[in-house]
Amino acid sequence: MAFNVNIRALLDTYANCVSLLKSFGRGREDNGTLAPDTEHEYTRLRKALKSDRSLIKRAYSSQLSESGSRLKKGDGFTPASETDLIVEYNGFAPLNGVVVSRSVTTSQPRIGTLARLNGTSYAVMMIDIDIPTDSPPQTSTILHWMQTGLAPSTVATQLNTTSGPIRAFLLENRANTTAFAPYIGPNPPARVPLSHRYAQVLVDTSALTDEGLEALRAAAGTRRGFDPGAALARAGLEGRVVAGNAYNVTNRGPALAPNATGTGRGRERDGEWDGDGDGDGDERWRCEWDGRFCRGLV
CATH class of the missing domain: 1.10.287 (Helix Hairpins)
Incomplete structure (x- = not known):
């Protein structure tokens, strides 16, 4: 508002x-003064x-x-949590709706929580919930990452975030468990919506059965149209989300028509589009950049 x-x-x-x-100059001679x-x-x-x-x-x-906080708490995305999930990229952790350059998010992040977790095993999922369709404004989803077998650290680590330095308990893949869906960095297409929300959720899998694990693996096999709520339900993990986060990455456009193909500038990769072909993911609007994330309009 x-x-x-x-x-x-x-x-x-x-x-x-x-x-x-x-009105300037009406009935007046222009003598160079006001x-x-x-x-x-x-x-x-x-x-x-x-x-x-x-x-x-x-x-x-x-x-x-506010948009990021609502998303974390479940407005527009389920399942969700009111507990912050720290998602840190090379020294920066974008929290709850921050607009981030694509270049920041190309590599798999570290994740953690502000409070120590009591479970023994966790999984993380990252979903783009603003995938364009041929019937805008309807959108779809795509799974960017699903990693199981994460163990919580018992010692806090200091991290830098968009809200200042914090101490977080990182989750570690100590057993080198293969990801069900290897990490794919954000790459919004040059189609409406140009700005995409990327939601991350942390799930407690301490009591996950072998059948549930296979259900998660099967769900991760289809990235496009991924339904995290349905995937967790099939795995017996309803109500097991313990933390969440979201950030925005934007294609600077211009937006292509809904049924446009990849002719001219741009290239398609993993179902998403880098509209101008340079892969930099700069925002459509002008921002104050601290090298890696946008602080707002100028």
């Missing part, structure tokens, strides 16, 4: 700027523009954070 209100305020300010330009009343209006509008942009930047960042 605040974001929309601030957008309207900015548009009103721009309208006033246009009116000022139209009349006192015009100078005052110019100064006022300049301050208003700066203020409006600042308000939009803060409201947009807040909207992203």
